[in-house]
Amino acid sequence: MTKSLPLMFQGTHSDSGKSTLVTAFCRIFVQDGYQTAPFKSQNMALNSYITYDGKEIGRAQGVQAEAANVQATTDMNPILIKPNRDNESHVIVHGKFYANMQASKYRSDFFYEGLALIEKSLNALSGSYERIVIEGAGSPAEINLNDRELVNMRVAKLANAPVILVGDIEKGGVFASLVGTLQLLSEEERSRVIGVIINKFRGDVELLKPGLTWFEEYTNKPVLGVIPYLDHLNIEAEDSVVLQQYKSDHDGEKEIDIAVIQYPRISNFTDIDPFFAEPDCDVRFVRQLKQLKNPDVIILPGSKNTIEDLLFLKQSGLYEQISSLYKSGEVTVVGICGGYQMLGENIQDPYQIESEYGQIQGLQLIPMQTVMNKEKVTTWSEGETTGENLSVKGYEIHMGESTFSTEERPFITLKDGRNEGFISGNNGLLGTYFHGIFHNDALRERFLNEVRKRKHLPPITGRVNFNEMREQAFDRLADHVRSHVDVQWITEQMEQFQKGETSYEHTHRNTGIE
Template identity: 35%
Template sequence: MTRALMLQGTGSSVGKSMLVAGLARALTLRGLRVRPFKPQNMSNNAAVTPDGGEIGRAQALQARAARVAPSVHMNPVLLKPQSETGAQVVVQGRVHATARAREYQAMKPSLLPFVLESFARMRDEADIVLVEGAGSASEVNLRTGDIANMGFARAAGVPVVLVGDIDRGGVIASLVGTHTVVAAADRAMIQGFIVNRMRGDLSLFADGMAEIARLTGWSALGLVPFFQDARRLPAEDAQDLLDARPERRPGKPCIAVPLLPRISNFDDLDPLAAEPGIELLLLRPGQPIPAEAALVILPGSKATIADLAALRQEGWDIDILAHRRRGGAILGLCGGYQMLGRRIADPDGSEGPPGEVRGLGLLAVDTILSGSKRLEAVRGESIADGVAFAGYEMHIGTTTGPDTARPVLRLGDGRPDGASSADGRVVGTYAHGLFGHDAQRAAWLARLGTTAAPRSHDAEVEATLDALAAHLEQHVDVDALIALAR
């Protein structure tokens, strides 16, 4: 019978996603058919699936680790924040509703049947399903109607391993505290624990592992050293991007990226961060766009109009216009492309309150945010130089105007994509994943007067997953995890 095991956390960003990815690759290398599963995710970093929907980027990475195609059933409920209190609710890959936080709490019980249906589909395909929880298992105030953690574990009968992050400090309290606050029936689902991100001498925490085991009665299943190469894998949470510190490379061509509050699909930037011939500068609020920047990238956004307002509030619009006057290059990706135009209208309130705003006016195009979301893998070539690319589209709305007569890409079906200014210094495209294609990345860097490193981004991701699997095989009792799964 198919086995299943769930990794829950004492909090958000304790490393659950990376652990599931590494275990998925480790078990796949052992010859098992593995499927990842996350009942509910909250992220604006999403991936398009071959079955025509979208899931969290972390589950797409976990599918890759398991060497299978991603499916909407690996992440049946995806919340994509559009404001401080509201999110778009995606169910089995398609937009289901838009809800504020309290409305979503009332909605959750109606979503459990979708979650259990998707889980059953994954079990039918696998020898073992690795389930990832969301946030903290100890949020007892949200336990009623829960579908992300113990609510799912109990409904599906899946045993739980609890993950704590020692790098944050207080890991003993967080694990023992979870044991204390969760209900007895939920506590009974937890079979063991893993302490993640240990730095330094592992023997220094041996007594800590023993004390947690003594106080909880749970099995100590692993003390995992900090895995430095995790930065080579796509981040799930925008906070991870804010916490990132790309290596400073003075004297190299600088690519500046304003980090807007609702940035989406930010793994577009990962392949650039690994290029030694450039400096990728991720700008936090309060940081100006440097005058020496060779290229400014406006990334994707889950709420384009709101993020454009945030860009103006920071004064980045003034910096971008000055950059343009100096002859600098500008690239807009998806929502960033829409911001570069003359006008953005959202008549139906697709991404926020209905309305219309003035864009940056750097491309002679106008965008109307309406209609169904386009979700599809795309491939083709850049028109300027005929270089091939592969990526995906994930957006609503249509963009029209004179500058679309100078498209950036020609897609495989012959459809043009994007727009360019008359001098070619300002361009926008709806295609995500451009820089993940080695030849396309090299072409962009050549335009900046530098040379791409002789590297394959895909090969680096694969090598990192293999290294993560080996890391976990060394520091986690993988045999015990398999035995606990049921």
């Protein structure tokens, strides 16, 4: 590792804010003129991102690459683990399916191969970028797993990276979790930690200062910043652990009520992110029949196990109610990827990829059958919508192949002339394999205005430019973190760390806690 300067963020637990801080520092280093890449050696996530060459990585690393203004590659996330059944996951290596493995087998059989893959990817990034911002996973103090972990301190050692430990004060007990984590690290591991950041702070920082002073004296580690909670960021979330944070500001007060079905194995739920930015949309996640009520739009999002999630719909009573609401003519139903497959007549799984069930009946709203194949489709796609000829782009990640039993009503005509998806004659039923379909501003405007027309509401034109909003969000996040964290001191420590020189003297400069 000679060219790049690495920096690693580890957390006291999952959802401490590591992904967001890596995103922030990717944009901060780019603003400061450095070629920057994100890196996460092993990501367990249900949200995927498709690289320019059709490979699958964790969504967080794709978003972090966007923040760094670089194309995402599989070197930024060489190993992706996607849970698909209890105690079993798809292992994706450099963007392609490698094996279906249980956790014990993964630890026993894959460790050394994974370690070699990680080191090779780190070397590749080091030769191309000036800064590498590395994200850990979970906690580095998982002492029951540390003998074969592939994502925290072992990666820090491979990269020779200084580590910043992140604590989430919102959940309570932040000093206990920070101190406890440090104490459970070995002396060598603890020496890599150059300081801590306290994240998601709300309230009066004056009340926190005695704790900060105590912490620094007790641990001999500096507090590099206290970052206030930042609302309305409009940057995609990492995984379903944060679904509880997905909520509208005005529950029930806006003109369009959108219900998103939250089945147990929901994936790529970021497809609905643009609706949160729309002024007339309330978005809510539905897990139980009693929560569904009478929405204007029902969205069935992607699923990591379509068959088992379809069984969930049947067992919960949502299956019958979704069908009944659609047939009433008062609701628009949208299925994306796995949700699209559920809208068909049946799903066949001859190789038992997802379940021991050979076939399951779908909602029977679309005259379509789906067969689960062993090969996964992962590709960027683009085309034009039927009728309005709106240009749309998206990405596909799916195992199944769908065919129609009657005449097709395609939603999109792809650039190569093939048809994709389904749309009903009254636009009340829409199915597509395109993830990111509603990130297309013109299509989203047309879709929402169709809903408004059915409700006898005037159309809204000139809706938000979602991609522009995301760029602004990256800058807003970077500016926010920069104003509460001592970035200059961190950069100096990165340089000194590579020389074997470290100094933890710190006076809270530029952290907002002087």
